[in-house]
Structure formats: structure tokens, C-alpha cells
Amino acid sequence: MSVIEIKNLVKIYNGSAVQVTAVNGVDLTIEEGEFTAIVGPSGSGKTTLLNMIGGLDSPTSGTIVVDNTDLSTLNKKQLVDYRLHNIGFVFQAYNLIPVLTAKENVSFIMELQGTKKDILTQRTKNILENVGLGDRLNSRPNQLSGGQQQRVAVARALASKPKFVIADEPTANLDSKSTENLLDIMEELNRKENITFIFSTHDQRVVKKARRVIVLEDGKIVKDERRK
């Protein structure tokens, strides 16, 4: 079953001096449970594509249909709700609310969704244990390493039970050990819980772990490879 269906997606930035076509006619279908890496040189349109899928940015033309909903039919407010209930986000940095503990950061998003208190508490604990932070529930972000922070971010992204998780260069600020660790956790969640991940990266070691690799160049998909 496909979660995301993208047809002829184009994004043109109208800069003051030049027009930049960041995404130039992308057709793409993401199936449930896929573990997809989007790679390509800097400026190839990875972030732009992910932002549009995430409902953070709107395409110039083309359609994105997520679970039978065409994103272009949603207004700004509906988009906020769409993101809250359908997508888990992991950004490169500044993912967490600094004044909240790991536990609170994870449960916060469920509170926004209106999850019941007892379910929320249990789920928060489980997810943080799943990312290997069962013993750091009450630590604030500044008491955690960069890798641990990104794991909390993954936990938070999963907490809302999203249809898929978008991660734009989640390992860009991590050392190789933390990178590997984070990817292992993501992969495990993908395998065990069938969570759909789409992430962009420059890192060859990260690419190696992906089961589908999409290569972008100048806003176009030049290669789409599935591995076992």
C-alpha cells in the first residue's frame, strides 16, 4: 500500500535575481514500511522535496497525495494538524524544546494530539526505551549528547504514531559512532514496527543502511534503487 504519491512535482523559487527550479518534475511513490534514503549533491533539492512532503512548503505545480488526501487542498491551519497527526519530523538540530526533559519532549507531542494521560505516560517510556534512553527520561536536552538528543527526536517523531517519519540529514551533526547508533535504532524501528522512514543524507555509511536509495540531481530523480 502506498503512503505517499507524488506526481510531476515542481518547485520554483522566484529569487530577486534568478529563478531556481529546486524540484523539477518528480514522480515518486513511497510504500508503507519503506526505509528510503534521498541522496544527491548539495543544492539538488532534497530538503525542498522533503519540506513539500512534510507540508511545510507548497509546490509550484504537481500533487502530493498522502493517504488519499491531496495536500494542496489543505489550508494553513489544516496543514498544522496534518503535520501533527501524520508526520514525524527529525531535523538536523534544535529538535527538542530545551526546557523540557526527554520524557516531556516526547509526551508533549502526544499532549498536543490530546492523548490520554495514562496511555501517554506508558507510551513515552516505551518509546524512549526503544531508542535506548530508558535511563535518561528526566534529562534535559543540554544534559544529553548530540546523538542522544537525535534519538529523543526520533522518539518524539514516533510518539505521535505518524504515517511516516521525515528526517532531513538527521546525522549531519553527529560523529560516526552516534550516526551508526541512530541509524541502527531507526532501522530496528522500521523492521520491528514497520515505521516508514524517508531521510536525506550525504553520508555514505547512512546510505548503505537504506533499503531504497533515490538519487536527485538538479531537482530530478536520476536513480531509484531498491535493495534487499
Place this chain on the structure above:
Amino acid sequence: MKDIIKIAWRNLWRNKRRTLITASSIFFALFFAIFMRSFQLGTYGYMIEQSIESYTGYLQIQNPDYFDDPTIDNSFNISDEMIDRVKNHENIKAVAPRVETFALASTGTNSKGVMVSGIDPVAEAEVSNPEHRVVKYRFTEEAIKQLKNDNALPPEINKKIETFKYNSYSSTAKIELDLDFENSDAEKYIPVIEKYCRFESNYLSPNDDGVLIADRLSRYLKISVGDSLILMGQGYHGVSAAGIYPVRGIIKMASPDLDNKIIYMSLPQINNFLGLNNQITSMVINLRDKDEMFETQNELKKIIGNDKYVVKNWEEISPTLKQQIQSDNVSGQVFIFILYVIVFFGIFGTVIMMVAERKREFGVMVAIGMKRKKLSMILSAEMLFLSILGVLAGIIVTIPVLLYGHYYPLELTGNMARMMEDMGFDPIMPLALFEPYFFMQILIVFIMIILACLVPVRSIQKLDAIKAIHA
């Protein structure tokens, strides 16, 4: 809601130093604003009390024509029944009838235009209480000489007394102040001064045929208790008025102006003098609650209910005092305004920095599905906490200061004190208690916070999540 408060509260302590600096600027602004206002309002209240209660009264009932043409031809009769109705109003403390006119006072060698005020000596005690201003001590030439001859006081005190030659006092407290006495000095020397400088002077009896004369006026006319005074003027409807009156007492008036011109006479006597038939020129009214003056004035208008009388308040009767207070008031408010403008920009800067610093964080929060409204509420709650912190500290510190300053007014000394004395006021500056101004300052702080939040809240509404995250 709970998480908004939780996040806001913790955010407040992310940058402890900034929070404390901003909160203390709010604290200081509030403290100074309240303290200053309190001083001003306390002093005004006191000045009004002193000058209004010592002569004019808060309200006066007059003949409608009297205000523009204050002559005894515009006097009026008021029935006892009407007086009772006025007295029955709950905010009215006391009323006293008066006849005021101008006359020429003469001793044979000196003469001067004076104001003759006919009073009911008993009723007046409840309104302006002239009796407690009757002069009891005077540094006369003879008294000073006697003190020296008897070596009753140390020479330096004699010297000091010399500088206050001819001064009159209605209480020893003012003597102590003029002579800069410490408590121990006062205990030693005041009894001596009392003995040598006592001055025999009386108040008027209800039907008295004599007069009281103001201190400075008495010195100008070189007249004292027991001497006689000739008064000449115009009586009711043009009859000529003249009489010779013994001086019963000297009275030290609060206001220098009055001290130079007033002569008190009993009502029966002024009736004789002017050929009146129990008409009066004003009914002077003192109030229990002076803050209710305007309401009471309007209610009295209804009670009196016809166009034979008007009710005037002190602001209409003595516009100069009103203006003096107003101009001082304006300068005080300008000062506070400047203070608040400075603090406002401090607060404003804090919010702007808070938003700028956390733009990425806000971007992420919006991206993961936090409504902008909620984000704005967090930011506003932070500012609210910040101001509550400052305001609370301000209130906690101000309350005892105000209470103390109200019940133990600042006593002025030296030249300031003498200046106030000369203007007819006791040299004290009391603080006003918790009048509306107090709550006004608190309200202003909160309004400032709301204003300071407007811009950042707007910028959150317009926040571009992508740009914020990738900034």
C-alpha cells in the same frame, strides 16, 4: 494550558540573569512610580486638608449671584429646616454659617483694608476650628528682654529667639521647630519659654461683641488684645456700617494671605455692624469622605433643590490652589511617563531578544504541529510571569513603605520646614495610602507587557517554519 504554564515558567529561568534584570527594572519602575505618586498625592491631600479645612471648607452653599459679585447684597437667608436637611446627608460632617465682607480697619494711627468674617463661634469649631489657632505665645520685645535679664535661657538660645522676634505661636510644637530643639532641649527650655512668652488671648463667645484679629494684621496695625479697633464699611443695601470693637484675641492663620487680612466677629455682632437681618453669605460645609466631594455636591444640589442657592466646591472657590496642585501633578506624571517609557523599551528589548534567540526552536515546534496561537501564548505567559515577578516584588516592598510613610509622615526640617510653615502648613509630607493611583501603576505595567508582546506575537504568527529551522 498546564503545559503552556510549565514551558513558560521554565523558559523564564533559561536566562536567569536576563529575567532578573528585566523583573527588577519592572520592580524599580513600579516602586518609584508608586512612591513618587504617593508622596505627591499625600502632600496634595494634606495641603487641601490644611487650607480647605482651615477656612474655605470643601463645599459652600451660596446665593447664585454671590460667586460673580461677592458682596453682602448677594447674601441669603437659610431656614433651620433646610440646614437640617443638609446636615442629614451622610457625608456631611459639619456646617457653619458665615458672613464675609470687606471693611477698613483703623486704630486711629494706622488703617488697612481687611476681610471681616462673621462666624458662629460654636458651629465654626466643627468646620474650620479657629479656636486652635488662637495665639498662646509670642516672642515680644519685653519677653525677650526679660529672658535675657533673668538669664533664664542659655545665650545661644536667646540669640535664636531674637531672630524670631515678634513671632506668634498657637502651640509649643512650632516653637520647638523654629528653634531646632532636640527632645532634651525641649524638655528643659520649653517650660521656661512658656512662662516668659505666654500671651493672653481668647476665642470668641457666641454673642461676643469683640473681634479676633489675624497675627500679621495685628502687627501691621500695632494692636493687641484689649485694644480697640474701628471698622468702617458698607452695610446691607448701601447703609453705612461702622463700629468700634475690642480685640479679644490674636489668631495665627494658616494661609499667609488670610493672616494679613482676616478679622473674625460673631454672627450677632456682624448683623449689627452691617444691618443684616440674619442673612449669611455662605454656608460652609465639611465632609467626612472628601473623595466623595463631587457626588455630595450633586446630591446637595438636589436636596436644596431650587435656584435660590448654589453649591460650590473648593476647586471653584479657590482655583489657585487647584491650579498649583494641577501643575505640580502634571510634572510628576511626566516624570513617571518617562520612567515607564524607559522600562517599556527594556521589556520590549527582552521580548525581542527572546524571540530572536529561539527562532529555530519555534520553527521546529511549528513544524511538528504546535499551533502558532499556543506558541504565542507561551511567550505571553513568560512575559506575564516576568511582570508578575516584578510587580509582586514591587508590591511587597511598597506596602510597608507606604504604610510607614502614611502613619509616620516624613518630617521636614530646616528651610524646607520653615517654608511649609510660612505657607501655613505643618512641615510634614505624608504618603497617600492605597488609592486608585496604586492600582493604576500596576495596571500600567501589565498594559506595557501586553504592548511589548504584540510585536513578537505577530512575528510568531508570520513565522516561516522552514526559514526559521534552516536559519
